[in-house]
Amino acid sequence: MRPPRETDPGGFALRSDGEIRIAPSILSADFAALGRDVAAVERGGADLIHVDVMDGQFVPNLTIGPAVVRALKRIAGRPLDVHLMIAEPDRYVEAFVGAGAGMVSVHVEAVPHLHRTIHLIKQLGVKAGAVLNPSTPAGALEDIAADLDFVLVMSVNPGFGGQAFIPHSLDKLRRVRDVLDRAGSSAPIEIDGGIDATNAAAVVAAGASILVAGHAIFGGSDPEAATRLLRDAALGAATRA
Ligand code: DX5
Ligand code: ZN
DSSP, X not given: OOOOOSOOTTOOOXXXXXXXXXXXXXXXXXXXXXXXHHHHHHHTTOSOEEEEEEBSSSSSOBOOOHHHHHHXXXXXXXXXXXXXXXXXXXGTHHHHHHHTEEEEEEEGGGOSXXXXXXXXXXXXXSEEEEEEOTTSOGGGGTTTGGGOSEEEEESSOTTOSSOOOOTTHHHHHHHHHHHHHHTTOOOOEEEESSOOTTTHHHHHHTTOOEXXXXXXXXXXXXXXXXXXXXXXXXXXXXXXX
């Protein structure tokens, strides 16, 4: 068996080592001041910058393309975590990696040949993740689990920020962790949708270690403090565990 990669060409490790990573989603940031907002969350301790790409087809919303990712890459001091909520992601993966993505995730529901798509991403030298919508069972990952660098569990239906966390996602996290463990994978699990300081402890206890948050971080007036608050809430769970 190949040993887990410690670092990628971008130089960051991504393993299920118990380390909590906070990934602010710029979907709820001020698009006219992305540089300011990214700098604020980085001062607050953000580990990743989560970028939601939507095409108006796979999800009913339109957001960001490679040009914005390229601009973010110039100003971000953290890896860009690009979440593709688009149909036919194979057509665009190379453009997003070329623009500076350090992690690329694709929806299981959007691709007919997930194995091919995951390996396409990995061959480009970045972390490859598979995303599960709330209604997609954890078992959908059984035959690809060993190939994944990370899994993203959606805790809302994708398309919009500011939605309520779906409580069933806690069971889902435990089942995804079980699928990964049975495949001998230490890949971390990312959780995305409705995450805030009130549920951070619960999602970490259920197996998530990368926490995406949009509204909870950018919805108020102090994204730096909100990032710190979310980390503290998540770490509280980690130290109790
Ligand atoms: C939803 C996106 C999320 C979104 C999360 O489709 O994938 O990343 O930005 O936003 P909140 O934290 O506001 O639910
Ligand atoms: Zn997302």
